[in-house]
Amino acid sequence: MILRAGPAHAAAMAAIHIRAFAPDIGPEASEGVTWGKPWGEAAFAVQLGLPGALGLIDPAGGLLLARLVAEEAEVLTLAVAPEARRLGLGRALLQWAMVEAVQAGAKRIVLEVAATNAPARALYTGAGFREVGRRRAYYADRSDALVLAAALPGAG
Numbered sequence: 001m002i003l004r005a006g007p008a009h010a011a012a013m014a015a016i017h018i019r020a021f022a023p024d025i026g027p028e029a030s031e032g033v034t035w036g037k038p039w040g041e042a043a044f045a046v047q048l049g050l051p052g053a054l055g056l057i058d059p060a061g062g063l064l065l066a067r068l069v070a071e072e073a074e075v076l077t078l079a080v081a082p083e084a085r086r087l088g089l090g091r092a093l094l095q096w097a098m099v100e101a102v103q104a105g106a107k108r109i110v111l112e113v114a115a116t117n118a119p120a121r122a123l124y125t126g127a128g129f130r131e132v133g134r135r136r137a138y139y140a141d142r143s144d145a146l147v148l149a150a151a152l153p154g155a156g
């Protein structure tokens with residue numbers, strides 16, 4: 001069940017994020033994946049309190065954080081805990097965020113993903129995202145970041 005998340009959900013979101021990004025280790029390291037780091041509770045609390053913040057959480061183990069600015073929505077992070085993957089949760093969170101973005105007047109949704117992150121790239125391609133830019137050697141492991149965008153329904 002997807003719920004809107006506010007600053008009060010920061011601890012729960014950080015707990016999911018570390019499971020998704022560094023399942024075997026503590027918050028001081030991030031060897032779980034090489035192109036991203038888990039965000040701590042304080043980081044979520046700050047982001048969720050900013051104007052335009054859109055936080056979504058599924059207590060089963062998924063979260064999405066986006067920011068809506070003018071006519072553009074940006075997905076800042078999307079994470080599903082390992083035990084909750086391949087059940088459609090990531091897709092549902094993304095679809096929910098896209099609906100909320102449309103309702104808030106956004107025309108486009110953008111995000112960054114590591115070129116080496118095949119699961120996330122497949123999810124985004126299936127949701128209609130296309131590559132609009134590339135940041136070379138962007139992540140700590142020197143992998144490129146792809147900038148992906150999708151037009152939202154109602155965009156001219």
Ligand SMILES: CC(C)(COP(=O)(O)OP(=O)(O)OC[C@H]1O[C@@H](n2cnc3c(N)ncnc32)[C@H](O)[C@@H]1OP(=O)(O)O)[C@@H](O)C(=O)NCCC(=O)NCCS
Pocket residue numbers: 020021078079080081084085086087088089090091092112113114117118119120122123124126
């Ligand atoms: C990427 C991530 C959010 C996907 O979450 P999920 O809940 O497992 O995704 P879903 O079950 O909704 O899958 C939706 C579609 O994405 C694609 N997909 C998801 N995981 C995949 C995988 N491991 N391999 C290939 N395709 C995959 C498939 O097309 C899938 O549809 P299908 O199951 O009908 O084939 C999750 O793997 C994750 O948290 N990864 C670590 C953090 C991360 O990469 N975040 C995104 C950073 S930009």
